[in-house]
Every structure is written in structure tokens, then in C-alpha cells.
Amino acid sequence: MVDESWSPPEVLVTVDLVILTLREASLHVLLVERGVEPYLGERALPGGFLNNAGEGIAEAAARELREEADLDGAQLHLEQLGTYGKPARDPRGRVISVAYLAIAPGLPEPVAGTDAAGAGWEPVEDVLAGRLGLAFDHRQIVADGVERARGKLEHTALATAFCGATFTIAELQQVYEAVWGVELDPRNFYRKVQKVPGFIESAGDERKATKGRPARLFRAGATTVLHPPLVRPDPATEEERQ
Amino acid sequence: MVDESWSPPEVLVTVDLVILTLREASLHVLLVERGVEPYLGERALPGGFLNNAGEGIAEAAARELREEADLDGAQLHLEQLGTYGKPARDPRGRVISVAYLAIAPGLPEPVAGTDAAGAGWEPVEDVLAGRLGLAFDHRQIVADGVERARGKLEHTALATAFCGATFTIAELQQVYEAVWGVELDPRNFYRKVQKVPGFIESAGDERKATKGRPARLFRAGATTVLHPPLVRPDPATEEERQ
DNA sequence: ACAATAGTGTCTGTGAGACAATATTAG
DNA sequence: CTAATATTGTCTCACAGACACTATTGT
Numbered sequence: 001m002v003d004e005s006w007s008p009p010e011v012l013v014t015v016d017l018v019i020l021t022l023r024e025a026s027l028h029v030l031l032v033e034r035g036v037e038p039y040l041g042e043r044a045l046p047g048g049f050l051n052n053a054g055e056g057i058a059e060a061a062a063r064e065l066r067e068e069a070d071l072d073g074a075q076l077h078l079e080q081l082g083t084y085g086k087p088a089r090d091p092r093g094r095v096i097s098v099a100y101l102a103i104a105p106g107l108p109e110p111v112a113g114t115d116a117a118g119a120g121w122e123p124v125e126d127v128l129a130g131r132l133g134l135a136f137d138h139r140q141i142v143a144d145g146v147e148r149a150r151g152k153l154e155h156t157a158l159a160t161a162f163c164g165a166t167f168t169i170a171e172l173q174q175v176y177e178a179v180w181g182v183e184l185d186p187r188n189f190y191r192k193v194q195k196v197p198g199f200i201e202s203a204g205d206e207r208k209a210t211k212g213r214p215a216r217l218f219r220a221g222a223t224t225v226l227h228p229p230l231v232r233p234d235p236a237t238e239e240e241r242q
Numbered sequence: 243m244v245d246e247s248w249s250p251p252e253v254l255v256t257v258d259l260v261i262l263t264l265r266e267a268s269l270h271v272l273l274v275e276r277g278v279e280p281y282l283g284e285r286a287l288p289g290g291f292l293n294n295a296g297e298g299i300a301e302a303a304a305r306e307l308r309e310e311a312d313l314d315g316a317q318l319h320l321e322q323l324g325t326y327g328k329p330a331r332d333p334r335g336r337v338i339s340v341a342y343l344a345i346a347p348g349l350p351e352p353v354a355g356t357d358a359a360g361a362g363w364e365p366v367e368d369v370l371a372g373r374l375g376l377a378f379d380h381r382q383i384v385a386d387g388v389e390r391a392r393g394k395l396e397h398t399a400l401a402t403a404f405c406g407a408t409f410t411i412a413e414l415q416q417v418y419e420a421v422w423g424v425e426l427d428p429r430n431f432y433r434k435v436q437k438v439p440g441f442i443e444s445a446g447d448e449r450k451a452t453k454g455r456p457a458r459l460f461r462a463g464a465t466t467v468l469h470p471p472l473v474r475p476d477p478a479t480e481e482e483r484q
Numbered sequence: 485a486c487a488a489t490a491g492t493g494t495c496t497g498t499g500a501g502a503c504a505a506t507a508t509t510a511g
Numbered sequence: 512c513t514a515a516t517a518t519t520g521t522c523t524c525a526c527a528g529a530c531a532c533t534a535t536t537g538t
Contacts (some may be wrong), residue, residue, distance in 0.1 A: 008292070009292065009293070009294040013253050013255075051251070052251040054329035054330065056327055057338065082325075083340050085255075086298050088296070096299065169491095170490080186489090192527080209490090210489095210537085212535080213488080213489050213534065213535040215489080228476070233528095427502075427503085428516085429501095430500070430502080432518065432519090433518090434499095450510090453509080454514080455507065456516090457516080457518090458518090
């Protein structure tokens with residue numbers, strides 16, 4: 001370390017949340033409208049400062065999840081995404097942000113946050129394409145979150161976190177298609193998913209769709225890591241098809 | 243956020259490094275002996291406080307890499323691993339640590355750090371098994387770093403970062419075997435590695451081993467992501483063999 | 485009946501792993 | 512020559528993807 005006379009600088013730490021969900025078969029992220037400077041009035045990720053008390057970073061993330069999105073961190077998938085500390089990222093001074101990724105099943109309607117002026121789900125595509133500007137470096141954080149989710153869908157049962165307590169295989173497929181941005185063959189997907197031990201388990205009864213034969217219902221299984229993994233189709237392979 | 247009258251708490255931020263290398267065909271991590279309280283005299287990861295000036299977190303990691311291990315961050319693989327902020331992890335007060343993972347090729351001998359009392363490479367196995375105790379929560383950080391490296395070997399060209407400028411395929415195989423802790427078939431590995439476009443490229447001449455036929459030399463290719471990936475053998479498949 | 489979706493069966497090419505065979509060096 | 516390692520060749524089995532086909536509902 002360094003000599004005792006030197007005193008290290010103190011910095012402010014915020015926790016920001018990338019909360020993803022599926023709405024109308026496309027990926028959405030929860031954004032709030034900032035009620036204070038800086039970036040007043042602009043869209044930003046929900047988040048806030050780390051509390052004084054003996055609050056761990058993960059606890060702070062769960063607290064913000066509760067305060068700003070009214071979601072229960074204990075029930076949801078919540079994992080650390082990364083830490084962002086570029087010197088000039090916050091005009092207030094030396095602020096670094098620890099970002100967390102949360103996955104929520106489809107929710108009824110725009111969640112009204114307690115803190116933020118207004119909260120609402122926005123299409124991830126609009127954010128990534130820059131059609132919707134975000135405060136700070138939050139666009140980059142969203143991009144990292146989506147990329148993380150895409151990768152984890154392959155090797156973990158994360159996709160079930162987008163669904164409700166029970167779901168059909170077609171619904172599960174829509175999750176993969178929306179997050180990966182690809183189309184999958186329903187028949188191959190059907191067998192493939194069921195072949196992974198512990199991924200999903202039957203929930204007994206049936207459920208009717210608006211049209212066609214009713215589908216079986218399933219719930220998430222005990223397994224969190226998928227053996228074998230569900231690999232997403234290689235875009236390079238598509239080109240070969242000519 | 244919160245009302246303006248409330249003032250968020252300031253915390254101290256350290257940057258810690260998990261520097262991995264290969265020595266005698268097994269994975270080693272760089273550790274220093276702490277010269278100050280707390281944990282004086284115990285082993286710990288190299289690291290230090292974030293500087294006052296406009297120093298980004300990644301820059302701080304590169305600086306520590308230079309100061310404590312005399313390695314050039316621009317040449318090495320250096321990526322953020324995660325942020326650790328349990329309230330009681332540091333007796334000095336509210337300190338959170340941003341951990342970085344660095345991969346270094348086999349180096350001549352114990353690197354003498356400038357700051358730390360003593361520095362040396364220790365087998366990762368000793369740390370993970372608890373035979374060698376570490377300060378703070380550094381054992382967990384090492385475990386996370388090794389796990390990250392294992393996964394990245396599958397999908398990225400990270401393995402070449404363990405090697406020198408040129409290397410044989412057998413040496414590359416030793417990297418995979420040491421990090422994954424498995425044995426691989428040299429013949430299948432040989433073809434598999436060469437089939438991945440851009441992973442490795444020939445370096446022309448030859449080089450003799452102590453015994454046997456001399457092996458071709460290769461250098462790292464331009465590709466960083468492997469298509470197709472090198473999947474590590476599924477341990478469940480081994481049991482089937484009976 | 486038809487449309488629409490759920491679920492099953494079958495074929496085929498590719499690729500991974502097992503392992504035989506050949507090449508090239510040192511001693 | 513033999514030992515040791517590098518490199519190439521070949522076989523086989525499993526599996527992913529394409530897609531025909533059957534099942535079960537609403538209208």
C-alpha cells in the first residue's frame with residue numbers, strides 16, 4: 001500500500017439497476033425521469049446512493065429495486081453487472097456506479113416509482129440505437145446488461161425468470177427469440193428444452209391459447225446451469241446458407 | 243434519488259488485482275505480504291486505493307499492475323472482475339474493492355514489488371483449498387477470478403495471453419489443461435484449435451523440444467472470440483463411460 | 485369442414501472424441 | 512535401433528437442424 005501520512009480520497013458510490021422484462025414480445029428496460037440535477041428531466045436507470053449504515057452493495061441494489069420498482073429482490077434474479085468509474089461521468093464529482101442486472105416477468109403496467117418523477121418501460125432497441133438518450137453513461141450500462149443476459153440465456157435457466165410461475169414452452173421460446181433477436185424452430189426448441197434435465201418440469205393441467213390446441217404448462221425446475229447448454233444460432237452459419 | 247438536504251456517505255475505493263500465470267504447468271496467482279495494518283504480515287492480492295486525480299478505475303488497475311508487478315497493462319489482458327462491498331470486509335471502515343483479472347505469460351522469477359513487503363507466485367490450488375489464508379475476502383476474489391478465466395477460455399482467445407509471443411500447440415494445450423484441471427487428447431486438440439479461424443497463426447520456423455519431434459511455432463491470431471468455441475469436457479459425460 | 489397451434493417422428497450432415505498410423509527428432 | 516513427441520488420418524456415435532406428420536382445440 002502507501003505511507004500512512006497520505007490520505008486516500010473518498011468517493012461517492014451509487015447503485016444503478018438494469019431491470020429487463022418482456023412486453024409485447026420485445027425486450028424492455030425500466031427507466032425513470034430524473035427529478036434532480038444533474039440531467040434533470042432526462043431518462044436514467046433507477047438507482048441511488050449507497051446508504052451510510054452497514055449496507056452491502058447487494059443489499060443496496062435490493063433496496064433500490066424495492067423502492068423504485070416495487071419488486072422483491074429475494075424473488076428475482078439479481079446479479080452484479082459491473083462498476084463504472086470514468087472520472088467525468090458525473091458532474092457532481094467523483095462518483096462511481098455499481099450496476100446490477102435484474103430480470104422481471106411481464107408486469108401489469110408502468111411501475112410508479114416512489115422516488116423518481118416518472119417511471120416506465122422502454123424498448124431496449126430504442127436505447128441501444130440511440131433513439132432514446134440516457135443520462136450519464138447509462139446507455140453503455142444497458143448495453144452491457146443486455147449482452148450479459150444474452151449470454152446467460154445459453155448456459156443458465158435465466159429465461160424462466162422472464163416468465164411467470166407457470167408458462168408454456170412457446171412462451172419460453174418467445175423469451176429466447178426476443179432476447180437473442182432471432183427466430184427458432186418451435187419443434188426443435190420443444191424437444192431441446194425438455195432434454196435439459198431440471199430446466200423445466202410439468203405443471204399438470206392445460207391452458208388454452210386464443211386459437212389452436214392448448215399447450216401444456218410448465219414451471220421452472222431446480223437446475224440453474226444448463227447441461228447441455230442452449231446455444232444460440234451462429235449468425236455466420238446463416239450466411240453460408242446463401 | 244433523495245432530497246437535497248441529505249448528504250450521501252463517502253466511501254474508500256480500492257482496486258485489487260488477481261494476476262494469474264502458469265508455472266510448472268499449474269495455475270499460480272501473485273500475492274504480496276501486507277506491510278501495514280490491517281492484516282499486517284498476511285498474504286493479500288496486490289492493489290491499492292484509487293487516486294485523487296481524475297483517475298478512472300481501469301487506469302488505477304493498470305497503474306497498480308505496473309507498480310506492484312512491473313507489468314504493462316497495455317500489453318496484458320486486463321478486465322474487471324467484480325466489486326466487493328460487504329460492510330465488515332475492512333476494519334478501517336467503509337471500503338469497497340473493485341477487483342480486476344489479469345493474465346500474464348510465464349515470468350522469470352518472483353516479481354519484487356515496489357510497495358509490498360514481499361511478492362511471489364503461489365499455487366491457486368493452495369488458496370482455493372484454504373491451505374494458504376488470505377487477508378480480507380481475497381480468497382473469494384481469487385475463486386471468482388479463476389472461475390472467470392475458466393469460462394473465458396472456452397469462448398475467447400484468452401489462453402494465448404498465458405503464452406509468450408510464440409508457442410507450440412502443446413504449450414497451448416497445457417494452458418487449457420492447467421486452468422480447467424482436465425486432460426485433453428493432443429491429437430484432437432491439435433485439429434480443433436487450428437480449425438478456429440483467427441485463433442492462432444503459424445510463425446514459420448521450428449523449435450526443438452528436449453525429446454521427440456520438434457513442434458511448429460504459432461502466435462496469437464487477430465480473433466478474440468472463438469467460433470466455434472472450445473468447450474471443456476462435461477464431467478458428467480465422464481461418468482457415463484463406466 | 486378449416487385454421488391455427490401443440491406435439492411427435494424421421495432423416496441427414498456435421499462435428500467431437502477414440503484411436504491407429506506416420507513423421508521427425510535425440511540418444 | 513528405440514524412445515519420445517508431433518502431426519495426420521479414419522471411424523463412429525450423438526446431436527442439431529430441416530421438415531413431414533399427427534393431435535387437439537376454436538370457429
